[in-house]
Amino acid sequence: MIYKLQFADLLPYWDVLVRGLAFTILLTLASTLSGVAVGTLGASARTFGPQWLSRLVGAYVELIRNTPFLVQLFFVYFGLPAAGLKLTETQAAFIAMTINLGAYSTEIIRAGIEATPKGVIEAGVSLAMTRLQVLRHVVLKPAFEKVWPALASQIIIVMLGSSVVSQISAEDLTYAANFIQSRNFRAFESYFVVALAYLMLAILARAILRALGSRLFPKA
Amino acid sequence: MADFSLWVIVSNLLLAARWTIALSLIAFVCGGVVGLLLLFARISGVRLLERFVFLYVEFFQGTPLLMQMFMLFFGVALFGVEISPWMAASLALTLWTSAFLTEIWRGCVKSVPLGQWDAADSLGFNFVDLMRYVILPQALRISVPPTVGFLVQVVKGTALASIIGFVELTRAGTMINNATFRPFLVYTIVGLIYFALCFPLSLLAKSLERRLNAAR
Numbered sequence: 001m002i003y004k005l006q007f008a009d010l011l012p013y014w015d016v017l018v019r020g021l022a023f024t025i026l027l028t029l030a031s032t033l034s035g036v037a038v039g040t041l042g043a044s045a046r047t048f049g050p051q052w053l054s055r056l057v058g059a060y061v062e063l064i065r066n067t068p069f070l071v072q073l074f075f076v077y078f079g080l081p082a083a084g085l086k087l088t089e090t091q092a093a094f095i096a097m098t099i100n101l102g103a104y105s106t107e108i109i110r111a112g113i114e115a116t117p118k119g120v121i122e123a124g125v126s127l128a129m130t131r132l133q134v135l136r137h138v139v140l141k142p143a144f145e146k147v148w149p150a151l152a153s154q155i156i157i158v159m160l161g162s163s164v165v166s167q168i169s170a171e172d173l174t175y176a177a178n179f180i181q182s183r184n185f186r187a188f189e190s191y192f193v194v195a196l197a198y199l200m201l202a203i204l205a206r207a208i209l210r211a212l213g214s215r216l217f218p219k220a
Numbered sequence: 221m222a223d224f225s226l227w228v229i230v231s232n233l234l235l236a237a238r239w240t241i242a243l244s245l246i247a248f249v250c251g252g253v254v255g256l257l258l259l260f261a262r263i264s265g266v267r268l269l270e271r272f273v274f275l276y277v278e279f280f281q282g283t284p285l286l287m288q289m290f291m292l293f294f295g296v297a298l299f300g301v302e303i304s305p306w307m308a309a310s311l312a313l314t315l316w317t318s319a320f321l322t323e324i325w326r327g328c329v330k331s332v333p334l335g336q337w338d339a340a341d342s343l344g345f346n347f348v349d350l351m352r353y354v355i356l357p358q359a360l361r362i363s364v365p366p367t368v369g370f371l372v373q374v375v376k377g378t379a380l381a382s383i384i385g386f387v388e389l390t391r392a393g394t395m396i397n398n399a400t401f402r403p404f405l406v407y408t409i410v411g412l413i414y415f416a417l418c419f420p421l422s423l424l425a426k427s428l429e430r431r432l433n434a435a436r
Contacts, residue, residue, distance in 0.1 A: 003298040066372065066418035067411045068379035070390055075411060078403035163284035167383060174286060187294035195287040202282040 007189050013180045020176030021197060027090070027172060028159040028205075031097035035158070036151070038098060039105025043143075044135060046106060047113050057106060064103030070164045072096050077168040093165035093172075101158045108150045112143030145217040152209035156202050163198070173197060224400050230409060236392030237413050243378040243388060244417075246310050248371055251317025258322040263329060264347070273322065280319030286380050288312045293384050309381035317374055324370060328363040329355055365432060369425035372418045379414070389413060 010017070046057045064072065076099075077092035087095065116139050124138040144151070166175035177194040181187040258276065261269040280288065292315075293308040332355050340354040382391035393410035397403050 062419060063415060066422055067414045068376040070379045071407060071411050071414060075407040079407045082404040160284040163286045188291060188298055191287055191290040191294060195283040195291060198284055198287060199282040
């Protein structure tokens with residue numbers, strides 16, 4: 001028996017798809033902003049902070065980088081409420097993604113910071129810049145410029161990884177696919193279309209991040 | 221609610237971790253073989269082959285692994301073939317791994333200086349000899365650290381097999397949690413077992429990389 005693919009059966013559910021798409025985009029945007037913020041703080045603490053703080057951040061980075069995102073998500077969604085912190089699906093998804101991206105971007109940004117020559121920092125200090133000014137203008141800006149491509153691909157990896165938030169019934173793009181196939185029984189078609197949507201998102205995100213990169217760090 | 225002792229929880233999770241390890245090994249070995257074939261196609265100089273591998277990599281790197289598993293699980297069934305979660309997970313992980321390894325290894329091959337290719341060419345090497353005696357021995361050395369590093373991603377990737385119903389470490393954690401209602405404890409242990417599997421690999425990758433950089 002040859003099966004004929006029936007993509008038309010997806011059409012009545014277009015609004016579900018659009019809502020899922022919007023959720024995935026917003027979730028990625030929000031957790032990218034907070035994740036990179038965590039990463040910036042983490043990388044600064046790791047390089048310039050006291051030893052105990054540096055060690056603590058190091059442990060956080062290794063713990064997150066060596067466990068699956070799915071388990072981190074389950075821990076936040078199922079584990080934390082047992083410890084007294086109640087979270088909605090969306091909040092849990094956002095927190096788990098922030099923690100995840102935070103760890104990876106700490107490591108990425110740290111690599112950029114460590115490539116800053118010591119003399120440049122001393123030059124900043126000798127120009128009577130405050131510590132914060134040195135950190136912001138002398139250390140972080142060139143560091144971000146150096147690691148921008150790595151950061152961009154990590155953001156895209158996190159976006160694709162976000163497909164598992166459907167497992168705690170956060171209503172993202174994958175959730176839409178699960179929902180549709182449970183109604184019309186066109187499982188392959190649903191997942192195929194949603195996979196293509198993710199592919200488009202990834203390609204679009206890559207283009208946007210590249211454009212943003214050349215905007216933020218114009219080649220002199 | 222069943223009252224499981226800590227030891228029962230830990231030992232059952234450790235037993236389930238065997239499946240995580242088995243799945244990781246299958247994905248890594250099969251993915252490595254497929255990845256190597258794709259690598260040869262990618263650098264063969266035949267446009268059509270190169271184009272195919274490019275799109276293959278783009279697809280598997282640009283879509284979530286979870287979608288790939290769902291598509292395989294339901295896609296194969298369309299041909300009237302019954303496929304177990306175990307098979308679907310192994311296949312999806314193999315394809316996914318091969319796409320990443322091909323791309324990693326292509327970077328290593330490309331880092332062999334162009335002069336080496338020209339030299340072998342001028343000595344009349346054919347493609348197989350060129351690969352065997354000139355390019356691969358040099359590319360192999362630099363490819364080890366990133367390959368070991370990627371193995372960590374493979375181990376973590378196997379967690380998604382739980383979603384299509386294969387009982388490995390994460391799935392076992394969910395099942396035990398459903399019986400004991402102790403999510404904080406269970407997922408902490410699950411996380412620690414993954415950490416115990418992945419962290420040594422991460423350390424190994426880092427030390428291999430340092431040794432390679434020191435040698436140059």
